Amino acid sequence: MEPAFGEVNQLGGVFVNGRPLPNAIRLRIVELAQLGIRPCDISRQLRVSHGCVSKILARYNETGSILPGAIGGSKPRVTTPTVVKHIRTYKQRDPGIFAWEIRDRLLADGVCDKFNLPSVSSISRILRNKIGNLSQQSQYEPSKQTSHPQPQPTLPYNHLYSYPTPIGATGTKMPNGLPTVNSYVTAPSIHPYHPPTQVSPYMGYSGTTSAFVTGPTWQPPSGSALSPHSCDITAPLAFKSMAVTRDSMHPVTASAL
DNA sequence: GTCGTGACGGTTGAA
DNA sequence: TTTTCAACCGTCACG
Numbered sequence: 001m002e003p004a005f006g007e008v009n010q011l012g013g014v015f016v017n018g019r020p021l022p023n024a025i026r027l028r029i030v031e032l033a034q035l036g037i038r039p040c041d042i043s044r045q046l047r048v049s050h051g052c053v054s055k056i057l058a059r060y061n062e063t064g065s066i067l068p069g070a071i072g073g074s075k076p077r078v079t080t081p082t083v084v085k086h087i088r089t090y091k092q093r094d095p096g097i098f099a100w101e102i103r104d105r106l107l108a109d110g111v112c113d114k115f116n117l118p119s120v121s122s123i124s125r126i127l128r129n130k131i132g133n134l135s136q137q138s139q140y141e142p143s144k145q146t147s148h149p150q151p152q153p154t155l156p157y158n159h160l161y162s163y164p165t166p167i168g169a170t171g172t173k174m175p176n177g178l179p180t181v182n183s184y185v186t187a188p189s190i191h192p193y194h195p196p197t198q199v200s201p202y203m204g205y206s207g208t209t210s211a212f213v214t215g216p217t218w219q220p221p222s223g224s225a226l227s228p229h230s231c232d233i234t235a236p237l238a239f240k241s242m243a244v245t246r247d248s249m250h251p252v253t254a255s256a257l
Numbered sequence: 258g259t260c261g262t263g264a265c266g267g268t269t270g271a272a
Numbered sequence: 273t274t275t276t277c278a279a280c281c282g283t284c285a286c287g
Binding site: 021 | 280282283284
C-alpha cells in the first residue's frame with residue numbers, strides 16, 4: 001500500500017488501483033458529457049478508461065451524484081438492542097420457539113421490516129450468545145446501562161450511503177431529487193485535493209487535478225442548459241461540504257499523504 | 258469505432 | 273491487535 005506513484009493505464013493516465021478517481025476528474029467527466037462530448041472522447045481526453053467513464057456517467061444518471069460509493073465497512077447491524085429485547089421476550093414467553101418463528105414474529109409485530117429483519121442464523125446466534133446465558137435481567141435494561149450505550153444501529157450506513165444525493169444536507173437539491181451538476185462546480189469549491197505537491201498518482205492528468213478547476217482549459221459552466229437537472233449554480237459550498245464529509249475517500253489525501 | 262458489462266486485483270473499514 | 277468479510281474502486285478485455 002504505497003500508492004505514491006499509482007499505476008498507468010492503457011491510455012497513459014495514472015490511477016490508484018482500488019481507489020476512486022479524484023472528484024475533480026469525476027466531475028470533469030460529467031461536465032464533458034453534458035457538453036455533448038462522447039464518452040469515448042472523454043475517455044481519451046482525461047485518460048480514463050471508457051469503462052470507468054461509462055460507470056461514472058451511469059452512476060450520475062442514476063443517482064445524480066458524481067461521488068463514489070462508500071468503500072469498506074460492514075452491513076448495518078440488524079440485531080439492534082430493540083430486536084434483541086423482543087427476541088428475548090418471545091423466548092421467555094415460549095421457550096420452545098424456533099428461530100424462524102421469532103423471525104416471522106418480528107416481522108409480524110413490526111419490530112423489523114423486510115430490510116432489517118435478522119436472518120435465522122442471526123437469531124440463533126442471539127439466542128445462544130445473548131439470551132441463552134442471560135440470567136434474568138437484560139444487558140439492555142436501562143437500569144443496567146453500565147457500559148456505553150450500543151451505537152444506534154438504525155443509521156449506521158446512512159451517513160455513508162447518503163451521498164447519492166450528497167448535498168441534501170445543504171438543501172441544494174432539485175425537485176427530482178437529484179442535485180445539479182453545476183452545484184458541484186465552481187472552481188474554489190472543488191478543493192478536496194491538496195494540489196499534488198510532489199508525486200501524486202494523478203499528476204498524469206495534464207497537470208494537477210487543480211488544473212481542472214483553475215486551469216485555462218476548463219471554464220466552469222455557467223448554469224446553461226447543459227445540465228439536464230436544470231441550472232443551480234448557487235451551491236459551491238455544497239460540493240465543498242460534501243467533499244469534507246467524504247474527504248477520507250480522497251485518494252491523494254488518503255493514500256499519498 | 259463505440260459502448261455496456263463482467264472478471265479481476267486492489268483498498269477500505271466495521272465486526 | 274489482528275483477521276475476516278463484504279462493500280467499493282478502476283482497468284481490462286470481450287462482444
